[in-house]
Amino acid sequence: MKGMMEPLRIGPIGEGQVAAFAEVSGDANPLHVSKEIARTIGLDAAPVHGMLLVAYLHEAVRRHQPDAVVTGLSTRFMAPVPVGETIEITGRVVKQGGLSEALILRLMVRTGAGTLACMAEATLAPPPAGWR
Numbered sequence: 001m002k003g004m005m006e007p008l009r010i011g012p013i014g015e016g017q018v019a020a021f022a023e024v025s026g027d028a029n030p031l032h033v034s035k036e037i038a039r040t041i042g043l044d045a046a047p048v049h050g051m052l053l054v055a056y057l058h059e060a061v062r063r064h065q066p067d068a069v070v071t072g073l074s075t076r077f078m079a080p081v082p083v084g085e086t087i088e089i090t091g092r093v094v095k096q097g098g099l100s101e102a103l104i105l106r107l108m109v110r111t112g113a114g115t116l117a118c119m120a121e122a123t124l125a126p127p128p129a130g131w132r
Contacts (some may be wrong), residue, residue, distance in 0.1 A: 003092060003093045004090075004091075004092050004093075005060065005063075005064040005089075005090060005091035005092065005105065005107075006062075006063070006064065007089065007090045008056075008059070008060040008063060008088070008089045009086060009087070010056055010086065010087050010088075010089070011085060011086030011087055011112070012084050012085060012086050012112075013048050013052075013081070013083060013084070013085060013086070013087070014083070014084065015046075015064065015083055015084075017052075018032055018033060018040075018046070018048055018052070018083050019033055019048065020068055021049055021051075021052045021055075023048065025049070025051060025052075027049055027051065028083070030051065031046060031047065032046050032048070032049050032083075033046055034046055036121065042065070043080060043082070044082060045082035045083050045084060045085075046078070046082070046083045047080035047081060047082060047083070047124065048080075048081040048083055048085070050075070050077050050118075053075075053087070053109055053117070053118055054073065054075055054120075055083060056087065056089060056109070056121075057073060057075065057089060057107055057109065057118070057120050057122070058070060058073060060089040060091065060107065061073070061091070061105060061107070061122045061124065062093060064091065064105070065103070065105075065124055067126075067127050068103065068124035068125065068126065069124065069125045069126075069128070070122055070123070070124055071123050071124065071125045072093055072121075072122065072123035073116055073120060073121075073122045073123075074119040074120060074121050075119070076119045076120070077117065077118050078115075078116050078117055078118060078119065079111075079115050079116065080115045080117070081109070081111055081117045081118075082111075085110050085111050085112055085113075086111070086112040087109050087111055087112070087117065088109070088110050088112070089107060089108070089109050090107070090108050090110070091105045091106060091107040091108065092105065093105055093124075094106045094121075097130050102123050102124060102125055103123075103124045103125075104121055104123055104124075105121065105122045106119070106120075106121055107119070107120040107121065108120075108121060109116070
């Protein structure tokens with residue numbers, strides 16, 4: 001298994017993507033789709049949903065280890081990602097056991113400006129017999 005993940009760049013994350021995620025997820029919090037509401041709490045732009053960032057993290061992990069099963073993904077949000085921003089997801093293996101043991105990846109989400117927006121750890125298991 002590879003030690004460093006190939007960086008995954010996503011974006012700019014547009015208003016349409018955020019609105020579609022809000023509809024599909026049922027997260028209708030207007031903070032994520034309204035610049036005006038975001039400004040009332042001191043943000044310059046509406047923030048991307050945290051769970052949309054988690055979906056992008058999952059995608060990055062799956063690209064790095066396509067045959068593994070993601071059994072856990074814990075996240076810590078550090079700073080909002082404004083709608084219209086580009087992100088880069090990087091990661092590295094921090095624990096690698098034997099063939100039947102879990103692999104742990106440490107992941108970072110940074111904005112195009114370099115701000116650390118999210119840190120995460122993904123736990124991956126080998127695929128079960130007959131997977132796919």
